[in-house]
Amino acid sequence: MDQKVLILNQDFTALALCSIQKAFVLLYLEKAELVHKSESAILRTISKIYPAPSIIRLQRYVHVPYKGISLSRHNVMKRDQYQCLYCGSTKNLTLDHLVPKSRGGNSSWTNLATACMRCNTKKGDRTPEEAGLTLKQKPKKPSLTAFLAAHAGNFDQNWEVYLRVKEK
Known part of the structure; x- marks a missing residue:
């Protein structure tokens, strides 16, 4: 059941x-x-x-x-359907700050995205545009x-x- x-x-x-x-x-x-x-x-x-x-x-x-969904690693990945928002991979997933924390980026629904280790490493301490990566969908609060x-x-x-x- x-x-x-x-x-x-x-x-x-x-x-x-x-x-x-x-x-x-x-x-x-x-x-x-x-x-x-x-x-x-x-x-x-x-x-x-x-x-x-x-x-x-x-x-x-x-x-x-x-009345809302608490911001957590699990819920962000759930929102993104356990897929990397850059390449679509479902392996070795982690969270990525679109605007890096070192540049003042915060941990929010609109600044966090699910990313695979490969894409997250490629992006590094840059924005997706600077790293030449495009998001499949824009992160938003569900x-x-x-x-x-x-x-x-x-x-x-x-x-x-x-x-x-x-x-x-």
């Missing part, structure tokens, strides 16, 4: 993804309600069969002070809903309304 379940806040805004098992526990403890059941999975116990959740809504509103949709694995079409996306 690799499927994920979309967790909605009480006001129907997307909060996170969780496993079917975690969602079932929240439903069983009446901390959440079933909004939509999965059409491809069921949960079985010794004596009962339950519909597997696809979308659940929390019974109480959860105040989230920061939105929470787009990040959830892009990395959900098996994307349930019923999530579209809550994530405001057309396709994965």
Whole structure:
């Protein structure tokens, strides 16, 4: 059971993804309600069969002070789909500061890119333009809903309304 379940806040805004098992526990403890059941999975116990959740809504509103994706090595690589933004390689990946730190570049979503060791070494302490490298896409800060949709694995079409996306 690799499927994920979309967790909605009480006001129907997307909060996170969780496993079917975690969602079932929240439903069983009446901390959440079933909004939509999965059409491809069921949960079985010794004596009962339950519909597997696809979308659940929390019974109480959860105040989230920061609605966004935290800046981390893992999340930058996830955003860049674990590919070098210069050559497309998926081997020996590292992070590259587009404007080098030695030149005042900061660690931000728009200044960090996934790069393979070869391209990062070639770039060195220069900007991509100075090193003769071109980015396949310009790095940007992902939105929470787009990040959830892009990395959900098996994307349930019923999530579209809550994530405001057309396709994965």
